[in-house]
Each structure stands twice: as structure tokens, then as C-alpha cells.
Amino acid sequence: MATLPPVNLSQLKAFPPAGRRAAWPAAWDRTGFRVRLGLVLALLLGLLPVVPGFYHFIQARPGHRLFDPLLALLPVHDVSAPTFAIIYGAIAGTLVYLLPRPNLLLRALWAYYFLQVLRMATLWLLPLEPPTTLVVLHDPVMDHIFKVTTQPIVRDLFFSGHTATMALLALAGRGRGWRLLLGLLTGAVGLLVLVQRVHYSYDVLAAPLFAWLAYWLAGRVCRKKPAAPASSGL
Structure with a gap:
């Protein structure tokens, strides 16, 4: 009897299941998905x-300058390059993960919108001055958007948008390993922005809480309505 060649499980895992390939057509067929998107x-x-x-x-x-004893324990360095290498690398990896998963992508988009609104609200309510030893953080994307030249944006403090974005990416993904990796990277970004002195520790510690709130609100918006029970005809 001829023997079958061994199956390489790693090769099988590399191919997406048929259900994933049909995820976008199935989602697009729902009016609620199209409207929300x-x-x-x-x-x-x-x-x-x-x-x-x-x-x-x-x-x-x-604004007001805060007393932050934690900052005195950390060195001061310009760490713009590693900070944005982590952030934009995590964004790219999460987008690759989310694009074949329309429902998760939809929730992530809503969460990002809510996060921006929440941050604008807290910035408006809490005017603050940056730490005295601040080193300007150079973001290759945002510097272009805001046309930063001689006066960079440094009073956007509470809460840390960089840390919150990383926390949101961790929430948007699935799988223990993926979330653990992004959780560690979130902590790394939080530490780096403190080393750069562009935030107080309060800004960084609050960021994951606001990311969770934004993701929770997005879940409420994207929640599917339960299917109506079939009529018995009686």
C-alpha cells in the first residue's frame, strides 16, 4: 500500500480558512455593517x-505644571526614533491582522474615533504645562500634519495619546500571544515618553483606561442585534 506524504501543519496554517475569505462579502451584505462603516x-x-x-x-x-516624583527617577533622553518605530510598526502589524476581519476592524475604527474625542475632551478640560526637562518628540507623521516648525505641540498632555493608541491596538487584536506582545510594547512606549519628558506619569497611567473605555464604547456601537425569533404562524 502506498504511503501518503506527511502533512506539514505549518503550511496548512499559512492559508486562511475559507470562512475568512468570505468574511468581507458576508459583512458587506449586512446593512448595519455598511452604515456603521x-x-x-x-x-x-x-x-x-x-x-x-x-x-x-x-x-x-x-496651563499648570504638575509635581511628578516618578520623573525624577528616570533619565532624560531623546528617544523619538525607537518610540515611533514601535508605534508605527505595531499599527502596521495590527492593520495586517484586522483587514481580513471586518467586524474587528469596524470596532477598532470606532474605538479610535472615540479615543480621539475623549482625548480632545480631556485636553480641553485640563490645561497643563509640560515637564521642565521636556525634550521635543519628533513624530514624522504628525509633524507634517501640524506643520510644526518653531513651535511644536507640547501641551497635549492628559492623557498620553501614544500610550493609549498602543493599548487600543492590544485590545483590537485577538490571541494571548499577540496581546501579550502589544501589552509589553505599550509599556515600553509609556516608559519612552516619560524618558523624553513629553508626558507626566499620570498621563501614561491613565491612557490604558481611556483606551479601554473607547473600545468598550465601540463595542456598544458595533454590537449586532439579536436575530428576531421565527414566527410560528399561529
């Missing part, structure tokens, strides 16, 4: 003309 994309696009002016307003407004 179109609405969140419109809301995110609507933020684009508002955000630069808002952050320039935050930068022009004086």
Missing part, C-alpha cells in the same frame, strides 16, 4: 480639518 469613516474624515486648529489652540493656552 460609512459613518465612522465620515466621522474620522470630519476630524481632519478640526484637529490641527484644536491642537494649536491647546498649545497657545497656558
Whole structure:
């Protein structure tokens, strides 16, 4: 009797299941999915003309400087390069994971929108001055958006958007290993922005809580309605 060649399980795992290939057509067939996706994309696009002016307003407004004993325990360095290498690498990896999963992607988009709104609200409510030993953080993307030249945005403090974004990426993914990795990277980014002195420790510690709140709100928006029970005809 001829023997069959051994099956390479790693090769099988490399191919997505048929259900995943059909995920987008199935999601697109639902009116609720299309409406929620179109609405969140419109809301995110609507933020684009508002955000630069808002952050320039935050930068022009004086605030209060906080006492933070934790910062005195950390060195001061310019760590812009590793900070954004981690952030943009994590964003790219999470997008690759989410794109074949439309329902998770939809929730992540709504969570990101809510996170931006929450952060703008806390920045408006809590005007703060940055730590005295601040080293300007150079973001290759945001510097271009805000046209930062001689006056960078440094008063956008509570809460840390960089740390919150990383925490949101950890929530958006699935799998213990993936979430553990992103959780560790979130901690690394939180530490790096403290070393750079662009945030107080309070900003960093609060960030995951706001990320969780944004993700929870997104879950409420994206929750599927239970199917109506079939009529018995009686």
C-alpha cells in the first residue's frame, strides 16, 4: 500500500480558512455593517480639518505644571526614533491582522474615533504645562500634519495619546500571544515618553483606561442585534 506524504501543519496554517475569505462579502451584505462603516469613516474624515486648529489652540493656552516624583527617577533622553518605530510598526502589524476581519476592524475604527474625542475632551478640560526637562518628540507623521516648525505641540498632555493608541491596538487584536506582545510594547512606549519628558506619569497611567473605555464604547456601537425569533404562524 502506498504511503501518503506527511502533512506539514505549518503550511496548512499559512492559508486562511475559507470562512475568512468570505468574511468581507458576508459583512458587506449586512446593512448595519455598511452604515456603521460609512459613518465612522465620515466621522474620522470630519476630524481632519478640526484637529490641527484644536491642537494649536491647546498649545497657545497656558496651563499648570504638575509635581511628578516618578520623573525624577528616570533619565532624560531623546528617544523619538525607537518610540515611533514601535508605534508605527505595531499599527502596521495590527492593520495586517484586522483587514481580513471586518467586524474587528469596524470596532477598532470606532474605538479610535472615540479615543480621539475623549482625548480632545480631556485636553480641553485640563490645561497643563509640560515637564521642565521636556525634550521635543519628533513624530514624522504628525509633524507634517501640524506643520510644526518653531513651535511644536507640547501641551497635549492628559492623557498620553501614544500610550493609549498602543493599548487600543492590544485590545483590537485577538490571541494571548499577540496581546501579550502589544501589552509589553505599550509599556515600553509609556516608559519612552516619560524618558523624553513629553508626558507626566499620570498621563501614561491613565491612557490604558481611556483606551479601554473607547473600545468598550465601540463595542456598544458595533454590537449586532439579536436575530428576531421565527414566527410560528399561529
